[in-house]
Amino acid sequence: MTGRLLDDDPQQALAHARAARALAGRVGVVREGAGLAAYAAGEWSEALSELRAARRISGSPEHLAVFADCERGLGRPERALAYGEDPQVAQLSQDQRVELVIVLAGARRDLGQPEAAVLALQDPARRTTERRPWAARLWYAYADALLAAGREGQAREWFARAAAVDVDGETDAGDRLLALEGVVLDDGDTHGDGDSDGDVPRSDLPTDAELAELVQGIPPLAAGTPAFASEDGIESAEAAVARSAEVEGASGPPPGPVAPPPFAAPPASPTGEDDELRLFD
Structure with missing residues (x-):
């Protein structure tokens, strides 16, 4: 139970861990769980005490980073x-x-x-x-x-x-x-008062009349032009991709350099390992 609650409700996880410690205080894994629950809940002194007890029982140093972080939390x-x-x-x-x-x-x-x-x-x-x-x-x-x-x-x-x-x-x-x-980054607060009200109209969006005018300016498809449809009314994904490639090949690649993707990962090690x-x- 403590492990399941640790991320979502650390205080409740700590309560369960304390109950378990009261029943089995000499079991290393119980003291470890209590220490980690206390750490997640920000109870630095309790976390140190429990994890030190767990280390004495098990001999494992695996939580040294948590020890050190608790000392930081205590201002040391x-x-x-x-x-x-x-x-x-x-x-x-x-x-x-x-x-x-x-x-x-x-x-x-x-x-x-x-x-x-x-x-x-x-x-x-x-x-x-x-x-x-x-x-x-x-x-x-x-x-x-x-x-x-x-x-x-x-x-x-x-x-x-x-x-x-x-x-x-x-x-x-x-x-x-x-x-x-x-x-x-836009956090949705358009009024500067910490409130985001989706019912308030935005002046930067086009009106209904402007949208109608934009739609009227788009030329319709010529009669008989298929729009991603086959004889049975459905075009497969493979056919759509192939047709898009033919259109792109006919028109040629777009001018100018292609921008690199954002946040490109660093190159792998030249040895492959x-x-x-x-x-x-």
Whole structure:
């Protein structure tokens, strides 16, 4: 139950986790669940206490990044940085190391050290390729650190890379990139009062009379001209594509260069394989 509620209702998940802890406080997975629920609910001290207990029981260092982030939440970035020197860092998987280095970079920024945050993320970000599952989060964190350090041009590049691989919408890299380009996103508030009323007419839309005049100006199809229809009244998708290709071939390609797609992903590694990501060497 705690796991199912963790994303949607962290407070309720924490209540279930506390109940489970009261019944089975010596079970590592129960203490781990309670710690993660407390972390999701923003109860930093409780999360630290529960996850430390889980670590004593299981011996696993897998949540070092959560420990460090809790220290940041408690306003203790110096203690957060100490987790980068933990003897068990070498036992972390690569994705766990990435999460830890992102948190440690955040601690550097908490201490007013934006350039140190950039340096912490620079090597991992450059070594990571787009096929890595953590690429979007790592590249986003690196772009954010670059922006905080005043390197706007480089930040644009890395926000674009993050947006290109963030198919699950883990970050708002696309919105951040648009903001840097000066694009203002319309939130639907046309009155400036925080209210969006769809019944209020907009002056920038054409009137009914103007629409009728536009429609009258469109020449009708010549008699007998098929409009995406075959003998049985339905044209297959393959036939439609083929006919469109014939029309395009007859008229020739459109003039001018073709614009590249927005947020183009970075090129793959020339060797065809991901570079090894090394952290804390």
